[in-house]
Amino acid sequence: MRSRGKRREVCPDTRKECSRLQKALRTFVRNRLAVIGAVILTGIIVCAIFAPYIAPHPPLQMDLTNMHAPPGSPGHLLGTDNLGRDVLSRLIHGSRISLSVGLVVVSIAAVIGTAMGLLSGYYGKATDVVIMRLVEVFVAFPFLILVVAAIAILGPSLYNVMLVLGLVSWPIYARLVRSEVLAIRELPYIEAARAIGANNARIMFRHVLPNCLSSVLVTAAMSMAGAILSTAALGFLGLGVQPPTPEWGMMLNEAKQFLRRYPWEIFYPGVAIMLVVLALNFLGDGLRDALDPHLRR
Amino acid sequence: MLSYIVRRILIAIPVLIGITFITFALISFAPGDPISSMLMGNESLNPELAGSLRAFYGLDQPWYVQYATYLGNLLRGNLGISIASRAPIGKSILQFLPNTMLLAFSSMLVALLIAIPIGIISATRRNSLFDYGSLTLAMFGVSMPSFWLGLMLMLLFGLRWRVLPVYGMGDWSEGVWDVLSHLILPSLTLGAAMAALLVRLTRASLLQVLSQDYIRTARSKGLRQSVVLYKHGLRNGLLPVVTAAGLQFGRLLGGAFIVESIFSWPGMGKYALYAINVRDYPVIQATTLVFALSFVVVTLLVDIAYTVIDPRIRYD
Numbered sequence: 339m340r341s342r343g344k345r346r347e348v349c350p351d352t353r354k355e356c357s358r359l360q361k362a363l364r365t366f367v368r369n370r371l372a373v374i375g376a377v378i379l380t381g382i383i384v385c386a387i388f389a390p391y392i393a394p395h396p397p398l399q400m401d402l403t404n405m406h407a408p409p410g411s412p413g414h415l416l417g418t419d420n421l422g423r424d425v426l427s428r429l430i431h432g433s434r435i436s437l438s439v440g441l442v443v444v445s446i447a448a449v450i451g452t453a454m455g456l457l458s459g460y461y462g463k464a465t466d467v468v469i470m471r472l473v474e475v476f477v478a479f480p481f482l483i484l485v486v487a488a489i490a491i492l493g494p495s496l497y498n499v500m501l502v503l504g505l506v507s508w509p510i511y512a513r514l515v516r517s518e519v520l521a522i523r524e525l526p527y528i529e530a531a532r533a534i535g536a537n538n539a540r541i542m543f544r545h546v547l548p549n550c551l552s553s554v555l556v557t558a559a560m561s562m563a564g565a566i567l568s569t570a571a572l573g574f575l576g577l578g579v580q581p582p583t584p585e586w587g588m589m590l591n592e593a594k595q596f597l598r599r600y601p602w603e604i605f606y607p608g609v610a611i612m613l614v615v616l617a618l619n620f621l622g623d624g625l626r627d628a629l630d631p632h633l634r635r
Numbered sequence: 636m637l638s639y640i641v642r643r644i645l646i647a648i649p650v651l652i653g654i655t656f657i658t659f660a661l662i663s664f665a666p667g668d669p670i671s672s673m674l675m676g677n678e679s680l681n682p683e684l685a686g687s688l689r690a691f692y693g694l695d696q697p698w699y700v701q702y703a704t705y706l707g708n709l710l711r712g713n714l715g716i717s718i719a720s721r722a723p724i725g726k727s728i729l730q731f732l733p734n735t736m737l738l739a740f741s742s743m744l745v746a747l748l749i750a751i752p753i754g755i756i757s758a759t760r761r762n763s764l765f766d767y768g769s770l771t772l773a774m775f776g777v778s779m780p781s782f783w784l785g786l787m788l789m790l791l792f793g794l795r796w797r798v799l800p801v802y803g804m805g806d807w808s809e810g811v812w813d814v815l816s817h818l819i820l821p822s823l824t825l826g827a828a829m830a831a832l833l834v835r836l837t838r839a840s841l842l843q844v845l846s847q848d849y850i851r852t853a854r855s856k857g858l859r860q861s862v863v864l865y866k867h868g869l870r871n872g873l874l875p876v877v878t879a880a881g882l883q884f885g886r887l888l889g890g891a892f893i894v895e896s897i898f899s900w901p902g903m904g905k906y907a908l909y910a911i912n913v914r915d916y917p918v919i920q921a922t923t924l925v926f927a928l929s930f931v932v933v934t935l936l937v938d939i940a941y942t943v944i945d946p947r948i949r950y951d
Contacts, residue, residue, distance in 0.1 A: 475653035479927045480886050487923045490911040491664050574782050601790050608783035615778035
C-alpha cells in the first residue's frame with residue numbers, strides 16, 4: 339500500500355516514474371510566466387518567419403503623401419513613420435532581424451564559450467590559466483564600449499554586428515561551463531569511463547558535455563535577450579543595421595528626431611523590443627527552474 | 636589581508652596589459668591609417684609627404700615597436716592627439732570624465748534608494764501583492780531598453796509637463812539646483828535599470844539571510860522585528876547587494892554612453908560617441924582604454940572593500 343507522505347511522480351500513460359525530461363517539462367508548464375514567455379516568443383517567431391505574408395504593407399514602401407500618420411489611420415494600424423512607411427509592417431519585418439541576430443550571436447558565443455570552458459575545466463593547469471586570463475580581459479571591458487568601438491572601426495553592418503556581439507559574449511559561457519566541468523570531472527562515472535579506456539575527447543564529448551548543456555541552454559536564453567537589447571542599442575546609435583532596413587533600434591532613432599511633434603512614434607518599437615526581451619527573460623527563468631538539478635521538488 | 640590585496644593587484648596587472656593590447660590592436664583593424672585620415676584622400680598627390688609623415692609618427696615600424704611606443708606614451712600619461720580637434724586627448728578626457736562620474740554616482744544612488752527599500756519590503760511581505768507587483772516591475776525594468784525609458788521620461792517630464800530640463804548639464808555657476816535639475820532625468824534612466832536588478836537581488840539575499848538560524852535565535856530572544864531586521868538581517872543581507880552595486884558601477888561608466896547622448900550630457904560617453912561618428916580613431920582608442928581601466932580599478936576596489944566588510948573572506 340502506498341504511503342501517504344510522498345507523492346510519487348507517475349506518468350499518466352505508463353505507471354513508471356517519469357523521465358527527467360518529462361519532469362522538467364511539467365515544472366516548466368507549472369510556471370505561468372514561463373509559459374506566457376514561450377507563447378509570446380512563439381508568436382514573434384511566427385511573425386518573423388511569415389513576415390512577408392503577415393505584414394499589411396511592404397516595409398520599405400514610402401508614401402510621401404502620408405507621412406507621420408497617427409495610429410488608427412485607415413490602412414495603417416500603428417501609423418506611418420517619417421517617410422510614410424507603415425509602422426506595423428516595419429515592426430513585423432524588424433522581428434526577423436532581431437531574432438536572427440539574437441540566434442546567431444548566441445550560437446557563436448555558446449559554441450566558442452563552451453569549447454573554451456570545456457578545455458579549461460577539463461585539462462586544467464596551463465590551459466586553464468591562459469583561458470581564464472583571456473576571459474578576465476574580455477570581461478574587464480564594459481560590454482557596450484567594446485562593441486561600439488569595434489563596430490565603429492569595422493563599419494556598421496548586420497554581419498559585423500553579429501560577429502562582434504558573438505565574439506564579445508563568449509566569456510559568460512566559458513566561465514559557466516568551466517565551473518560545471520570542474521564539478522563533474524571528479525565524479526565516479528568519469529573515472530569509470532577512463533578505466534574502460536575512453537580517451538579524453540570521448541569523455542569530454544560523451545560524458546561531460548551533455549551534463550553541462552542545461553545550464554548552457556538557460557544562459558543562452560538570457561543572453562539572447564541581452565543580444566537583442568544590444569542590437570537595438572546599436573541601431574539606436576546608428577551603428578547597427580543600416581537604413582532603410584527596418585530594425586527596431588533604428589526605428590527608435592528615427593522617431594527620436596520627431597519627439598516634439600509626433601511623440602507617439604517612439605512608443606511601438608520600444609514596446610516590441612521590451613516584449614521580446616521580457617518573453618526571453620521569462621523563458622530563461624522558467625528553464626532555469628525546470629532544468630536546475632539542484633532544486634529539489 | 637594585506638597579502639590578499641597585493642595578490643589581487645598583481646593579478647590585475649596582466650589584465651590591464653591585455654586591455655592596452657586589445658585597444659591597440661583594435662585600431663589596426665581600421666581601414667587606412669591615421670595618416671590617410673589626416674590627408675583625407677589627397678595622399679596620391681604627394682606620396683613623399685605621406686611617407687615622411689608615417690616615418691615621423693613611427694607608423695612604418697613593426698607592430699611590436701609601435702605597441703611599445705604606445706605603452707610608453709600611456710605610462711607617461713600621453714593619450715595622443717585627436718584628429719578632429721588637434722587637441723591632446725588627455726585634457727579633454729579630464730574635462731569630461733568628472734561629469735560622467737557625477738552621473739554614474741547619482742544613478743547608483745537613485746538605484747540603491749529605490750531598490751533597497753522595495754527589496755526589503757518584498758522580502759518581509761513575501762508572496763503578497765506588493766511582492767508580486769515589485770517583482771513584475773523589476774522584470775519589466777530589466778527588459779526595457781534604457782534609451783527607450785530615457786526617451787519616455789524626456790517626453791513626460793520635459794515636453795508634456797515641462798518640469799525638468801532635458802538638455803545638457805546646466806552650469807555650476809548658476810547654483811547647485813541648476814545642475815541637479817539637469818541630473819534628475821538621466822540618473823533616473825540609468826538608475827532604473829540597475830534598480831530593477833538590485834531589487835531582485837536584495838529580496839533574494841534578504842530571504843536567504845532571514846531563514847538562517849541566528850535570526851530565529853534573535854527572534855526567540857524576544858527582540859522586536861525591526862531590530863531583528865535592521866541590526867541582524869540587513870547587515871548580512873545587504874552585503875551581496877552592495878558588492879553587486881559596486882560592480883555595476885563600472886558598467887555604468889560605459890552604459891552611460893547612450894543616456895549621455897540622449898540627454899546631451901557632456902560626459903565621456905558623448906565624447907566617445909562623437910569621435911565614433913567622425914571616425915576619430917585616437918579618441919576612440921583612448922576612451923575605450925579609459926573606460927576599461929576605470930572598470931578594472933572599480934572592480935578591484937570593490938573586491939578589496941568586500942574583504943574589509945566580510946571578515947569570512949579574510950581567512951581564505
